Amino acid sequence: MSKSDDRSLGNIKSKPSTTVASNKDLPSISPKQGETGSIASPPKPSSNNTSVQLKSEEADLPQFEKGIIDSLVSKYGDSVKVIYVKPLRIKIEVPSKDIVEIARHIRDESGFDHAESVSATDYPKTGDIEVIYHLGSYTRDDLSSHILSLSTRTDRNNARLPSLIGIFKSVEYHERESFEMVGVYFDNHPRNDRFLLPEDWADIPPLRKEFRIKGR
Amino acid sequence: MSDQEERISETTRLGLEIVKEAEEDRLMTLSVGPQHPGSGHFRFTVKVDGDYIVDCDPDPGYVHRGEEKMCEYRNFIQNIPHLERPVIHDSSNITYSYSLAVEELVKIDVPRRAQFIRAIASELNRQIYTLYWLAIYGIFLGHSTMFMWPTGDRELIIDLMEALTGARVTHAYNIPGGVRNDIPYGFKDRCLRQVSYFEKRLKEYEDIFYNNPLLRQRTEGVAILTKEDAIKLGVTGSVLRASGIPYDIRKAEPYDIYDEIDFNVQYMKTCDSFARAYVPLLDMRESCHIIRQLLDKMPESGEVRAKLQPNPKGPPGEAYRRVESGRGALGYYIVSDGTPKPYRVKISVGSFRNLLALPHLLVGSKLGDMPSVYWSLNYWPVEADR
Numbered sequence: 001m002s003k004s005d006d007r008s009l010g011n012i013k014s015k016p017s018t019t020v021a022s023n024k025d026l027p028s029i030s031p032k033q034g035e036t037g038s039i040a041s042p043p044k045p046s047s048n049n050t051s052v053q054l055k056s057e058e059a060d061l062p063q064f065e066k067g068i069i070d071s072l073v074s075k076y077g078d079s080v081k082v083i084y085v086k087p088l089r090i091k092i093e094v095p096s097k098d099i100v101e102i103a104r105h106i107r108d109e110s111g112f113d114h115a116e117s118v119s120a121t122d123y124p125k126t127g128d129i130e131v132i133y134h135l136g137s138y139t140r141d142d143l144s145s146h147i148l149s150l151s152t153r154t155d156r157n158n159a160r161l162p163s164l165i166g167i168f169k170s171v172e173y174h175e176r177e178s179f180e181m182v183g184v185y186f187d188n189h190p191r192n193d194r195f196l197l198p199e200d201w202a203d204i205p206p207l208r209k210e211f212r213i214k215g216r
Numbered sequence: 217m218s219d220q221e222e223r224i225s226e227t228t229r230l231g232l233e234i235v236k237e238a239e240e241d242r243l244m245t246l247s248v249g250p251q252h253p254g255s256g257h258f259r260f261t262v263k264v265d266g267d268y269i270v271d272c273d274p275d276p277g278y279v280h281r282g283e284e285k286m287c288e289y290r291n292f293i294q295n296i297p298h299l300e301r302p303v304i305h306d307s308s309n310i311t312y313s314y315s316l317a318v319e320e321l322v323k324i325d326v327p328r329r330a331q332f333i334r335a336i337a338s339e340l341n342r343q344i345y346t347l348y349w350l351a352i353y354g355i356f357l358g359h360s361t362m363f364m365w366p367t368g369d370r371e372l373i374i375d376l377m378e379a380l381t382g383a384r385v386t387h388a389y390n391i392p393g394g395v396r397n398d399i400p401y402g403f404k405d406r407c408l409r410q411v412s413y414f415e416k417r418l419k420e421y422e423d424i425f426y427n428n429p430l431l432r433q434r435t436e437g438v439a440i441l442t443k444e445d446a447i448k449l450g451v452t453g454s455v456l457r458a459s460g461i462p463y464d465i466r467k468a469e470p471y472d473i474y475d476e477i478d479f480n481v482q483y484m485k486t487c488d489s490f491a492r493a494y495v496p497l498l499d500m501r502e503s504c505h506i507i508r509q510l511l512d513k514m515p516e517s518g519e520v521r522a523k524l525q526p527n528p529k530g531p532p533g534e535a536y537r538r539v540e541s542g543r544g545a546l547g548y549y550i551v552s553d554g555t556p557k558p559y560r561v562k563i564s565v566g567s568f569r570n571l572l573a574l575p576h577l578l579v580g581s582k583l584g585d586m587p588s589v590y591w592s593l594n595y596w597p598v599e600a601d602r
Contacts, residue, residue, distance in 0.1 A: 088469065089536065091534075113447050113448075114448070114450030115450055116450065116452075116538075116545065116547060116564055116569070117547060117549060117562060117564030119549050119560070119562035119564075121559070121560045122560075132549070134536055134547070134549065134564070138446075138447050138456070139447060144468040144469070145468045145469035147536055149536065168450070169448045169449060169450070169572075170448065170449055170450025170569070170572065172572060173568065173571060173572055174568075177568075181284075194277075195275075195276065196276060196280045196601055196602075197277060197280065198277070206282065206285055207284060207560075211285075213285060213286070213289060
C-alpha cells in the first residue's frame with residue numbers, strides 16, 4: 001500500500017541542513033538594535049539600505065533563494081522590500097494595497113501554493129501591526145523546504161487589510177484567528193468573527209500589547 | 217442574512233441542541249460537542265438533510281489557554297513546560313521546534329549526541345501520540361479491542377520515556393541547547409527490545425483492525441480529499457500524505473541529524489478516510505526503523521547539553537522553524553526584541569491547519585460517517601486551540 005519516496009529522496013538529502021543556519025548571519029531585521037525593545041521599530045531597510053546590505057554580502061547570499069526574490073523585485077520594483085534572505089527563509093514586505101496582486105504572482109509564478117501560518121504582531125511603539133503569511137510549497141520539490149514570509153503593515157488604530165483568502169484558501173482560519181486575537185479586520189473575508197475566544201469576550205483583542213494578563 | 221438564518225445562528229449561539237425550522241423542515245441542525253461525545257473538547261454544528269450533512273461549522277476554542285500570550289511573559293527557558301500543554305502526548309515534538317527556533321535566535325550549537333537523543337525522544341513520542349490517537353479512533357468506530365491494545369502498548373513506551381526523562385507524559389525534555397539529561401544506563405538495549413516487540417504488535421494491529429471488513433466498509437472510498445484540495449486547503453501530516461503527497465518535514469527540511477537517517481516518506485494515493493487512518497500506522501512502522509538507526513549511529517559519549525547563560529538572549533530578529541510532529545508540521549514563529557523574553561510567539565500547529573478540511577469533507581457525506589471522518593483527520597482539539 002505504501003510506496004517509498006524515491007523521487008524526492010535524492011535532491012532533498014543533498015541540501016544543507018538548516019541547523020546551522022544561524023551561523024552565517026545575514027542582515028538583521030531590526031536596524032535599531034541599541035534601544036531597548038527596539039523590535040518595535042518597523043524593519044526599515046529603506047530600499048537603498050537593503051540593496052547596500054545585499055550587495056556587500058552578495059557572495060554569501062544563497063543563490064536559489066536570491067533567484068526567487070529577484071523575479072519579484074524585477075516585476076514589482078520598489079513596492080517589494082526584501083527584509084532578509086537566509087538559507088531556506090525569505091522575508092519580503094509589501095504595501096497592503098499591492099499584497100493581493102503580489103500574492104497572486106507568488107502563487108502562480110513562484111510556486112508557493114499554501115499558507116502555513118498567518119501571524120499578526122502588534123508594535124505599539126511605531127503604531128502599526130505587522131501581518132506575516134508564511135507560505136510554503138507542496139507541488140514543487142525544490143521549494144519544499146523553503147518558507148517565503150510575505151509581510152505587510154497596517155495602522156494599529158484602524159487595522160484593515162485585504163484578505164488573501166481568494167489566493168490562498170488555507171489562510172481562512174488563520175486570518176479569522178488574527179482578527180480576534182490582534183484585531184485586524186480582513187476585507188473580503190467571509191467571517192471576521194469569534195473563533196477561539198469565548199462568545200461573550202468583551203475586552204480588547206488579547207494579543208495586543210496593552211492587554212495585560214491579570215496579576216502579572 | 218435572512219430572518220431564518222439569523223434565527224438559526226442565534227439558536228446555535230445559545231447552544232440549543234436541536235433546531236427544527238419551520239420553512240425548511242427538512243434541515244435539522246445538530247450540535248456535536250463540546251462535552252466529548254467523540255469530538256474532544258471541541259464543538260461543531262452540522263446541518264443534516266435526512267442522512268446527509270449539508271453544512272458544517274466548526275467552533276473550536278473550548279480549551280484555549282492563551283499559550284502565545286503566556287510566552288510573552290516568560291523567558292525562553294521558562295516557556296518550555298507550559299508549551300507542552302497543547303499536546304501532552306506529543307510533548308517532545310512540540311518543544312522540539314521551539315528549541316530549534318530559540319537556538320537559531322540565541323545562536324546555540326547543539327552537541328551531536330544531544331541531537332540523537334532528542335530525535336529518539338521525539339520518535340518515541342510520536343508513537344505514544346499515534347497509539348493514543350489510534351485507541352480513540354478504534355473505540356469510536358466501535359472496535360473496543362483497538363482501544364485496549366494501543367492503550368496497553370503505549371504504557372510500555374511511556375515507561376521507556378519515564379526512564380529517559382523522569383516524567384511519564386509531560387517530559388520537558390527538549391530544551392534550547394540539547395536535552396535536559398543524558399540517557400540512563402541500559403537504555404539502548406531496553407529501547408531496542410521495546411521497538412522489536414512493538415513492530416510485531418503493529419502487524420497484529422493491522423490484522424485485527426485495518427483488515428477488518430467492517431472498518432474497511434466504513435472507511436474505504438469515504439470522504440475523498442483529492443490532491444488538489446489537499447494542497448489548496450494547506451493540510452499537513454498524515455492527512456496530506458494520505459492524499460498522495462509525500463511531504464514530510466523530516467525529509468523536506470531535515471533538522472538536526474535527520475539528514476543522516478535513511479527512511480522513506482509513507483504515503484498513499486487513495487485519498488479516502490481509510491488512507492488517512494492507515495498512514496499513521498505506516499508512520500509508526502517507519503519510526504521504529506528510524507529509532508534503530510538513531511540508536512545505532514548515536515555517539516557513545518559526549519555532551520548532551522550546550523552551556524547557556526542564565527538568561528539566554530540573542531540579537532533582535534525572528535525565526536520560523538518547524539518539525540514533523542504526530543499531526544504534521546509544527547512550526548514556531550518567534551520574534552525576539554533582544555530581551556530574554558520573546559516579543560511574539562506564534563505556534564502553527566497541524567491540527568489547526570487540518571481543521572479546514574473538516575467542513576470540506578463532512579459536507580456531502582453521511583451523518584454516520586462523521587466519527588470516522590472526524591477522527592481520520594488526526595485532529596487534536598487542545599492543540600488547535602493552543
